[in-house]
Amino acid sequence: MEFNYTIIYSKRKTATISVERDREIIVRVPEGLSKKKINEIILSKEKWLLEKLNHNQKYNPHPSNKEFVSGETLIYLGRNYQLQIVQKPVQNVVFDRRFIISKYNQANANKLFKDWYKSKAIEKIKPITKKYAKHLGVEYKEIKISEMKYRWGSCTKGGNLLFNWRIIKAPSYVVEYVVVHELAHLIEHNHSEDFWNIVSIQLPNFDKAKEWLKQNGEILEIDF
Numbered sequence: 001m002e003f004n005y006t007i008i009y010s011k012r013k014t015a016t017i018s019v020e021r022d023r024e025i026i027v028r029v030p031e032g033l034s035k036k037k038i039n040e041i042i043l044s045k046e047k048w049l050l051e052k053l054n055h056n057q058k059y060n061p062h063p064s065n066k067e068f069v070s071g072e073t074l075i076y077l078g079r080n081y082q083l084q085i086v087q088k089p090v091q092n093v094v095f096d097r098r099f100i101i102s103k104y105n106q107a108n109a110n111k112l113f114k115d116w117y118k119s120k121a122i123e124k125i126k127p128i129t130k131k132y133a134k135h136l137g138v139e140y141k142e143i144k145i146s147e148m149k150y151r152w153g154s155c156t157k158g159g160n161l162l163f164n165w166r167i168i169k170a171p172s173y174v175v176e177y178v179v180v181h182e183l184a185h186l187i188e189h190n191h192s193e194d195f196w197n198i199v200s201i202q203l204p205n206f207d208k209a210k211e212w213l214k215q216n217g218e219i220l221e222i223d224f
């Protein structure tokens, strides 16, 4: 059995393996540990890993339960807004203290809303990332908004930042936290005490955001 996994080297004495919500396997190992040794560790945990990876219930996405009819609500930046279906042929999604779409677009609403949320996500996340990257003195390459279902954000070794468009359903302070979290990983690749210190200096009340995600994580896993 071949496993795909990401290795994170750091100044630590022991190795740990975890399976993230998107089924990515992360191995955290002491600096200098050989690839061969790491592979041995992975294989010694094969049974456990297969169990984790096949645990469908936990990882399955939820289907969207929206019918896109007048009176339904959609969440945006932590608040619920009503949807109104109008008879006129309005283009795309109009947002004006409520969501408006044309009845002609009702069948296509799922895609329209996804596009709308994605464009809002990039519009809101870009300036926040720029601001906190400056505060932290870190540089990043690109910001991408993605379809990933189980994580709010991630960063690559090359300095690209990836954010789940669904995060834009959360209140602004939660969006800020997710951005700062990923930027802090450009300094500390793990969740060490140093990492949380970096986050808390930028966002002293980050616990509140973490709690929000914990309480509302589920609604961010469905599309709308």
Ligand SMILES: [Zn+2]
Pocket (backbone or CB within 6 Å): 181, 185, 190, 191
């Ligand atoms: Zn993290």
